[in-house]
Amino acid sequence: MLNIIWLALIVVSIVVAAINGKINVVNQAAFEGAKTGVTVCFGLLSILAFWMGLMRIAERSGLLELLARVLSPIIRLLFPDVPNGHPAIGYILSNMSANLLGLGNAATPMGLKAMEELQKLNPNKHVASPAMCTLLAINTASITIIPTTMIAIRMQYGSASPVEIVGTTLLSSFGATIVALLLDRWYRYRHAKRHR
């Protein structure tokens, strides 16, 4: 699916640019995009290194395990195929709580560590496992309690009450998360049936 989307994006862009006589713009855009990729990655490097450093301390001190044990009922419901007490659970939980608090920067490294742990459990290393898909579903729909960035932007433009979107964001992201989890269950069920 990603193959098709990627291919379509590029081929359609070139065709449209050719019709509009903007082929030079598309040339430039290709290299501009590559440059953006590198810039984003470098931005990510500092944040990743910092949080992964801190997470290693949490891991060695047993903090992650403690967190995992307290919240394991929720995880067992969402990730039935991850064994009890597996290190992935601690990372999944830290990823979810960082997302809840709107700390997007902190959520990514923890999500990546969770993915690495889930990959260890994955029998087919090139195909995403159901647990990985669930983690992704939670991340892309993520319930947001405090949309920090949006509050800041609303303040900047002189809103009378910058935080009044907290409630609407909470409600609609909650709705989106429910939809994501239901869809995830549905696809997981179909996936399991097909591969049995």
Next chain:
Amino acid sequence: MYQWVSLLSLWAIPVTISFVLLYGWRKQVPVYEAFVDGAKGGLTTTIRILPHLIAMMVAVTMFRESGALELLLGLIRPLLDALHFPEELVPLALLRPLTGTGSLAIATDLIAQYGPDSFLGRLAATMQGSTDTTLYVLTVYFGAVGIRNSAYALKVGLWSDLAGVIFSLLVVSYVFS
């Protein structure tokens, strides 16, 4: 309420950092060595993600700059009119799964243009807050562990983004009218 929220977001990170460090220290973890060791992992992960990000950014930038995005917007406009979806918010809804910074720029622009307390301003802020950059998350997360076949993850992500957009429209219309 606002003071409470801003105080919480201000303190969340320092409190987390000091709690993790002090807990580790109490459990006799060599905190400095552990930190450096973990940070090293950040470096290898970044290098693994880099090619995936370049591939995705090239495609998205080309799509936007070539005028293909505008064309797509034109094609689906009748459908949006039928659903009473405000036309001004279409670029935001379409770009949201593709690029986080791009959609943030559009949301900021909408808020600047129509005012933060207008219907469009509130809807833009709510939409931005309740959906996510699905393609980016997928690229980064699966790229980091070498997954090539994303199974059904992309479908779930894109459908839930659509759900986020619809819920935002419904909730904001209901609450602020």
